[in-house]
Amino acid sequence: MPAVRVERRAEAKGLPARRPWLSPINQRRWQNFRANRRGYWSLWIFLVLFVLSLFAEFLANDKPILASYKGEILFPVLVDYPEEKFGGFLAVTNYRDPFIQEEIEANGWMIWPPIRYSYRTVNSEIPEAAPAKPSWLYTKEERCQRYEEGVDDPRCTIGNWNWLGTDDQARDVLSRVIYGFRISVLFGLVLTAASAMIGVSAGAVQGYFGGWTDLLFQRFIEIWSSVPVLYLILIIAAVLPPGFWVLLGIMLLFSWVAFVGVVRAEFLRARNFEYVAAARALGVPNRTIMFRHLLPNAMVATLTFLPFILNGSITTLTSLDFLGFGLPPGSPSLGELLRQGQRNLDAPWLGITGFFSLSIMLSLLIFIGEAVRDAFDPRKTFK
Amino acid sequence: MSEALLSIRDLSVAFAQGGEQTLAVDRVSFDIAPGETVALVGESGSGKSVTALSVLKLLPYPAASHPSGQILYGGRDLLAGDERELRRVRGNEITMIFQEPMTSLNPLHTIEKQIGEVLKLHRGMGDAQARARTLELLAQVGIQEPERRLQAFPHQLSGGQRQRVMIAMALANEPKLLIADEPTTALDVTVQAQILALLARLRRENDMSMLFITHDLGIVRKVADRVCVMTGGRIVESGPTETIFSRPQHAYTRHLLAAEPKGEPPRPDPNAEKVMEGERIKVWFPIKKGLLRRTVDHVKGVDGVDVTVRAGQTLGVVGESGSGKTTLGLALSRMIASQGEIRFAGARIDDRSFRQMRPLRRQMQIVFQDPYGSLSPRMSVAEIIQEGLRIHEPRLSAEERDRMVVDVLEEVGLDPAARFRYPHEFSGGQRQRIAIARAMILKPRFVMLDEPTSALDMSVQAQVVDLLRDLQRRHDLAYLFISHDLKVVRALANEVIVMRAGKVVEAGTAEQIFHSPKTDYTKALIAAAFDIEAVPGGVVSE
Numbered sequence: 001m002p003a004v005r006v007e008r009r010a011e012a013k014g015l016p017a018r019r020p021w022l023s024p025i026n027q028r029r030w031q032n033f034r035a036n037r038r039g040y041w042s043l044w045i046f047l048v049l050f051v052l053s054l055f056a057e058f059l060a061n062d063k064p065i066l067a068s069y070k071g072e073i074l075f076p077v078l079v080d081y082p083e084e085k086f087g088g089f090l091a092v093t094n095y096r097d098p099f100i101q102e103e104i105e106a107n108g109w110m111i112w113p114p115i116r117y118s119y120r121t122v123n124s125e126i127p128e129a130a131p132a133k134p135s136w137l138y139t140k141e142e143r144c145q146r147y148e149e150g151v152d153d154p155r156c157t158i159g160n161w162n163w164l165g166t167d168d169q170a171r172d173v174l175s176r177v178i179y180g181f182r183i184s185v186l187f188g189l190v191l192t193a194a195s196a197m198i199g200v201s202a203g204a205v206q207g208y209f210g211g212w213t214d215l216l217f218q219r220f221i222e223i224w225s226s227v228p229v230l231y232l233i234l235i236i237a238a239v240l241p242p243g244f245w246v247l248l249g250i251m252l253l254f255s256w257v258a259f260v261g262v263v264r265a266e267f268l269r270a271r272n273f274e275y276v277a278a279a280r281a282l283g284v285p286n287r288t289i290m291f292r293h294l295l296p297n298a299m300v301a302t303l304t305f306l307p308f309i310l311n312g313s314i315t316t317l318t319s320l321d322f323l324g325f326g327l328p329p330g331s332p333s334l335g336e337l338l339r340q341g342q343r344n345l346d347a348p349w350l351g352i353t354g355f356f357s358l359s360i361m362l363s364l365l366i367f368i369g370e371a372v373r374d375a376f377d378p379r380k381t382f383k
Numbered sequence: 384m385s386e387a388l389l390s391i392r393d394l395s396v397a398f399a400q401g402g403e404q405t406l407a408v409d410r411v412s413f414d415i416a417p418g419e420t421v422a423l424v425g426e427s428g429s430g431k432s433v434t435a436l437s438v439l440k441l442l443p444y445p446a447a448s449h450p451s452g453q454i455l456y457g458g459r460d461l462l463a464g465d466e467r468e469l470r471r472v473r474g475n476e477i478t479m480i481f482q483e484p485m486t487s488l489n490p491l492h493t494i495e496k497q498i499g500e501v502l503k504l505h506r507g508m509g510d511a512q513a514r515a516r517t518l519e520l521l522a523q524v525g526i527q528e529p530e531r532r533l534q535a536f537p538h539q540l541s542g543g544q545r546q547r548v549m550i551a552m553a554l555a556n557e558p559k560l561l562i563a564d565e566p567t568t569a570l571d572v573t574v575q576a577q578i579l580a581l582l583a584r585l586r587r588e589n590d591m592s593m594l595f596i597t598h599d600l601g602i603v604r605k606v607a608d609r610v611c612v613m614t615g616g617r618i619v620e621s622g623p624t625e626t627i628f629s630r631p632q633h634a635y636t637r638h639l640l641a642a643e644p645k646g647e648p649p650r651p652d653p654n655a656e657k658v659m660e661g662e663r664i665k666v667w668f669p670i671k672k673g674l675l676r677r678t679v680d681h682v683k684g685v686d687g688v689d690v691t692v693r694a695g696q697t698l699g700v701v702g703e704s705g706s707g708k709t710t711l712g713l714a715l716s717r718m719i720a721s722q723g724e725i726r727f728a729g730a731r732i733d734d735r736s737f738r739q740m741r742p743l744r745r746q747m748q749i750v751f752q753d754p755y756g757s758l759s760p761r762m763s764v765a766e767i768i769q770e771g772l773r774i775h776e777p778r779l780s781a782e783e784r785d786r787m788v789v790d791v792l793e794e795v796g797l798d799p800a801a802r803f804r805y806p807h808e809f810s811g812g813q814r815q816r817i818a819i820a821r822a823m824i825l826k827p828r829f830v831m832l833d834e835p836t837s838a839l840d841m842s843v844q845a846q847v848v849d850l851l852r853d854l855q856r857r858h859d860l861a862y863l864f865i866s867h868d869l870k871v872v873r874a875l876a877n878e879v880i881v882m883r884a885g886k887v888v889e890a891g892t893a894e895q896i897f898h899s900p901k902t903d904y905t906k907a908l909i910a911a912a913f914d915i916e917a918v919p920g921g922v923v924s925e
Contacts, residue, residue, distance in 0.1 A: 025761065025805070274756035278821070281718060282771040283744030292770075296761040 032375040039371020046364040053182040060115035060175035063095050068108035076110075096121065098148065098155065116159045117172035119179040119332035123162060125155075130170035131340075131347040135161035165349040167340045173350065177357050179332035184361070187248065188314040192306060194252050199259025200302055204290050206260065207267025207298075214264070225257045237325045247326060251316060258309055259302060266298040300376045307369025311362050318358060334358050387414035387455075388592050389438070389477075389560055394452030394462075396433050396442065396616075407433045409616040410451060415560065420586065420593040422607035422624075424600065424639070426840040427811075430616040431596050435562050437462075438594070439473050456560075475505045478553035480546070482565040487549055488537040494521075494548055495533040501555045520551040525581055542704075543574035547581070554585060561586070562594045567602065571703040571867060576911040579606055598841060600639060604628060605915045612636045642842035644874040646852060648697060651877045651892055655693040657729070658829045658861035659715055659747070664688045664723040666707070666714050666885075684710040685721070686885035690863075692829065695855065697862040699876025699893065701869060701908070707885040708865045712831045715863065716747055728828065745775040748822035752834035754814035758806040764817055765802040768792070771825045791824040795850060812843035816850065823854060831863045836871050848874050869912035873897055881905050 034040050058065055063076040074081060076095060083090040086103045093100060096116070104110050117123060125146040126132035135143055140151055143161075147153035164173040206214045233250055240246050270276065271294065279289050320326035321335025334354055341351025396408040408430040415421050423431040436442050438454055440461065454461040456477070461469065481487045488497060498520060499513040508516065514533070521529035524547040537545055546566060553561055563582065567575035583606060586593055595606055603610055604624060611621040612635065620633040631637045667681035685707045692698045700708045714721035717732060717740050725733040727743060735743075751757040758767055768788050772779060779787075789799040795816040806814055815835060822830055832851065836844040848871060855862060866872050872879060873893065880890040881904065889896060889905045900906045910916040 274751045274753055275759040277718065278749065278751060278757045278818070279759075279770065281716060281744065281747075281749040282821070282825070283741040283774050284770060285741070285774070288774075292762070293759050 029375040032377075033371050036371035036374050039367050039369075039374070042364045042367035043371070046361075046368060049181065049361075049364075050185055053178055053185070056178045056182050057113075057118075059113055060117060060119070060172070060178050061113045062116060062118045062121040063093075064110035064112050067104055067110035069104050070107045077113075101155065112159050114159065115163070115172065115175055115178075117162070117175045119176045120171060120330055121175070123160075123166055123170045123172060125160070126162070126166055126170055130166055131168045131344055131350060132162060132166045132170065133347075134163060134165040134349055136163070164353050165347065167337070167350060168344055168347070173337070173353055176332040176337060177334070177353060180334045180337065181357060181361060183244070183327070183332060184314050184317060184334055187244065187317050188310045191248055191251055191255060191313040192310045194248075195256040195309065196259055196302060196306065198252070199256035200263050200295075200298065202256065203260040203263025204267055204295065204298065207264040208271055208286070208290050208294065210268065210271075221257055221260060225254070227254065229254045233320065234325055241328070242326065243328055247317065247320070251313065255309070255313065258312075259305065262301040262305060263298045266301055267294050270294050270297045304369075304373045304376055307365050307372060311365050311369070314362065314365075386416060388417045388419075388457075389415045389594075390453075390455040391434070391438070392453040392455065394434065394437060394454060395450045396430070396437055397448050397450050399446050399448070404448075406450075407447075407616055408437070411611075411613070411616075411618050413611050413618065413621060415592045415594060417559070417592055418586075418590050420595055420606055420608050422595040422597060422603040422610045423613055424597060424603050424610055425613035426598055426639075426842065429613040431613045432564055434613070435479075435564055435594060435596050438562060439477060439479060440469055441479075474501055475556045476558055477560045477562065478556070478558040479562040479564065480549045480553050480566050482568050488545060490537050493534050493536060494540075498548070498552050498555060501552055505556050516555070517551075520555055521548075523554070523585070524548070524551045525577075526551075541574075542570050543577060546570060546574075546578055550578075550581065550585070554589065557589060558591060560592045560594065562596070564596045565598070568597070568599075572869070573703060573907055573911040575602075576915050579915060582606065600628075600841070601915055612639065638842060642845050644836075644845045644848040644871050646849065646874050648852075648873075648875055648877040648893060649695055649855065652693065652696065655695055657691055658694050658727070659690070659692040659863065660724075660726040661688065661690045661711075661715050662724040662726075664690070664711060664714055664721055664725070666710050666719060666721045683885045685714060687723075688880075688882070688885075688887050690715065690880065692861045692863050694828065694861050695859040696878065697855065697864050697876045699872040699879040700863065700865045700882060701867065701872055701879060702882035702888075703867065703908075705884075706882040708867075708882055709833055710885075711882070712749075712833055712863055712865050716749055716831050718749075741774075745771060745825040746827050747829040747831070748825060748827040749831045749833065750815075750818050750822050750835045753838050754811050754818055755806075755838070757818050758814055760806055763803050763805055764792075764809075767806070767817065768802070768821050768824055771821065775825060787824055788820075791820045794823065794854070795820045810843075811839050812847060815839060815843075815847055819847075819850065819854070823858075826858065827860070829861045829863070831865070833865045834867070837866065837868055844871065851875060869897075869909060881908065 052059065057077055061077060065075075065077050067074040067076055069086065076093070081093050083093045083100070086093060086100050088097075088100060095101065095104075095110075123132075127138055127142045127145055144151045144153055144156035147156045150156075162172050162174070164177065167173055167176070202217065206217045229251070233247075236246070236250055267290075276289060276293055279293055284292075317326060318333070318335035318338070321333040322339050323335075324339070326335055327333050334357060337350060337354040338358070341347070341354050344350055391414070392412050393410045394408060394412070395406060395410055397404045397406050411430075411434055413421065423434060425431045433442065433447075437449065438461065449462055452462065456472065459468070461472065495514065495517055498517045499508075499510075502508045502513040502516055517533065518529050521532060526532055526544060526547050532540070532544075537548075540548065550566075561582075566582070567578050570578060579602060582593070585591070593606075595603070597603060607624050609622065610624050610627045611618045612627070612633065613619070614635050620627065620631070620636045627636060628640070631640055664685055665683075665687055666685040667683050669678040670680045670682060671677065672679045688707075688711055690698060690711070700711060702708050710719070713719045715725060717725070717735070717737075721733070723733065724731060727747065732740065732743060762770075765785070765788050768791060769784050772784050772787065776784075788802055792799045792802060797813060797816050797820070801809075806817065809817065815838075819835075835851070836847050839847060851862070852875060854860060862875070864872065864876050877893050878891070879893050879896040881888045881896065881902075883904055889900065889902045896905060897909065900909055
């Protein structure tokens with residue numbers, strides 16, 4: 001049993017018998033990524049913001065997170081309770097109603113999220129006609145004047161503040177930014193992931209097989225990419241009811257093309273490498289060669305591209321929303337916020353909020369992208 | 384030696400990388416007298432090229448630095464000299480020729496322009512003058528029909544001709560010292576012999592000194608008056624060539640001298656089973672022209688070659704670059720399309736598709752020339768070696784596969800504990816062992832070895848040759864051994880075919896080919912390889 005003997009010897013030497021979970025190349029990349037301080041911090045800030053926005057319902061909502069009513073623990077965030085439960089008559093409870101609030105407070109308690117507005121909650125207690133200024137710009141008397149008991153009303157608390165004011169339909173701007181950030185990033189991520197998958201496969205097939213496949217595919221892409229996407233979306237939006245998935249589908253039709261060029265070039269170059277010839281000589285099927293030997297080469301170029309495509313997708317969605325051809329009316333979206341800012345120049349908090357949330361999000365992503373590019377650059381050396 | 388032309392005193396070279404200083408050359412001293420040829424010998428990484436490049440301060444400063452030392456030329460210290468002083472010396476009194484003649488010439492300039500530039504720059508010659516001198520130089524370095532070559536671009540010349548042009552450029556200003564950095568390593572043996580003869584003649588005629596950098600001891604013996612043996616950045620031994628070769632003092636020198644591939648090839652056995660047979664193999668690459676891409680002619684890569692490889696035997700395929708050796712091997716392994724009948728273990732395989740070939744692949748393996756290119760940099764050694772097993776033995780469990788990897792690594796002489804590392808952590812020789820392990824784990828019957836030793840240092844070559852012979856004996860393997868290096872072929876092959884321009888010039892047992900070659904071409908090849916003698920007359924390419 002020579003194998004057993006060898007294993008013992010390896011153990012005796014104390015050498016690692018398992019492979020480390022990050023290969024040395026990836027360890028070096030991670031070091032390079034961390035060496036770019038700006039990108040590294042951007043990644044953390046972005047991750048914190050994104051994870052927070054994933055739990056938007058617990059941050060900004062018009063329902064309490066947790067409530068106790070007559071000895072029963074309720075989860076209004078997760079479960080829709082009919083109003084009958086609290087002595088009302090509506091099918092869905094409106095927890096912002098003073099009557100319901102008093103009823104629950106009298107028979108238990110409830111914990112509200114820090115912001116007591118969802119993205120579509122209309123604040124009926126704003127001190128002046130919508131759009132209302134951020135709450136901290138009003139005196140306490142002004143702020144509470146629409147509540148029944150004025151300054152003494154228990155509902156005139158900091159939880160009911162509109163930190164960034166309201167839009168022209170009296171909806172809380174901060175809440176809409178949180179939800180809008182989430183939908184923008186998710187849209188960008190899904191679109192980027194899907195187009196990367198299609199684009200990389202298409203580029204891989206073209207580059208690997210070359211010849212006629214490559215020629216025909218390239219001509220097709222030339223024609224395809226010359227279709228004016230914006231007009232097509234306008235036409236389709238007139239036919240189909242626009243929504244998250246419809247928009248995603250239409251944009252996916254055209255965005256995958258961006259990946260084909262780089263991946264194809266990498267495959268064309270790498271298919272002549274000697275280790276690919278070695279794999280062919282071992283009898284490895286084409287599919288496996290493409291996945292195991294060639295794809296890692298192309299992934300460097302693709303990953304470098306990714307953050308910029310992500311940014312592009314977010315910007316496209318925002319501009320469609322701005323033009324009114326994007327997500328359905330009422331959806332929280334940064335583009336729609338910008339449009340409100342443009343229409344209500346007398347309410348500068350709308351435009352300023354839209355501008356800052358977009359530019360911070362895009363800048364963070366670009367900084368991360370830069371750091372990723374540095375990390376994958378083999379020639380770049382850091383001190 | 385007060386009359387030394389160039390005197391290097393305590394020279395050190397350090398490279399800064401990632402905040403660390405690595406010493407590449409460590410306090411090296413030697414002299415070159417006028418008219419003398421000094422050879423710096425060492426394996427790759429010994430610091431010999433770096434030493435030579437420091438003479439003209441051609442290193443990538445400021446990443447490179449000289450912690451100590453002087454380079455005295457005519458009483459001046461070149462290291463301390465400013466850029467202007469250096470420029471007067473560079474290309475004028477000290478010139479240099481490099482290893483790779485293709486990349487050392489500008490591909491966009493004609494020969495006339497490249498040589499003329501040197502003359503105009505240092506001598507202030509006019510166009511007509513420079514042209515006349517260029518013609519003279521080209522004739523001197525043995526380029527035929529120099530008038531026609533003036534307008535040629537580098538890609539229109541052969542490797543040997545390009546190196547001659549480089550030498551012409553180096554000689555243009557009648558330098559006192561010529562530094563030749565592995566000037567013949569990229570050339571065929573026959574061309575190498577011609578270039579060395581040319582350099583020796585020019586040195587005599589022009590009364591130059593020469594600093595010759597090489598890893599090849601055969602060349603050193605041929606050209607050098609004195610030798611400095613370098614390893615690990617130090618000169619471990621220096622002295623007159625005769626003394627070094629007859630009475631080496633240092634252990635490393637003895638190790639280098641003993642490093643030639645040795646040993647006997649397997650005994651010829653005409654009754655052994657025929658594993659691989661090829662009849663009238665042809666690989667023609669079409670030349671297409673015009674709008675309709677009609678085939679107007681063919682490049683005949685391999686043109687009607689018959690081969691037979693028997694179990695436990697080695698067929699050596701030798702020839703200069705471009706003779707079709709590798710193409711023949713690839714055609715036999717069915718990696719490229721070919722015409723003619725190919726039989727593997729008695730069954731015809733030339734009519735099989737790539738997919739139908741797949742089950743046979745485990746019995747016919749290839750080991751490639753470049754151990755750096757043939758291993759995927761993103762896979763660990765274990766993954767690389769297992770790859771064939773996953774295809775051909777999909778039912779094996781992970782533990783069984785791992786055990787086989789460990790066994791095969793032991794067999795090729797590597798520590799099995801290293802199997803989770805990545806190829807870049809290994810030296811060239813170790814990488815080639817990994818490539819051999821990848822082929823051997825499938826227990827093949829036929830292995831095509833495509834110059835498996837030519838990218839390796841001499842002492843490593845000998846080890847790999849021993850390993851290959853050992854594996855062959857144990858597993859009764861049939862080798863098709865492709866090489867331009869006749870010394871390695873002599874140590875491994877018991878049958879040899881000599882190829883030239885796609886055709887077999889001579890075939891026979893190794894005994895016949897090496898001891899009583901029949902054709903002039905084979906004779907020239909053997910003279911060039913073993914005695915580094917150039918054969919006059921148009922027998923070999925230029």
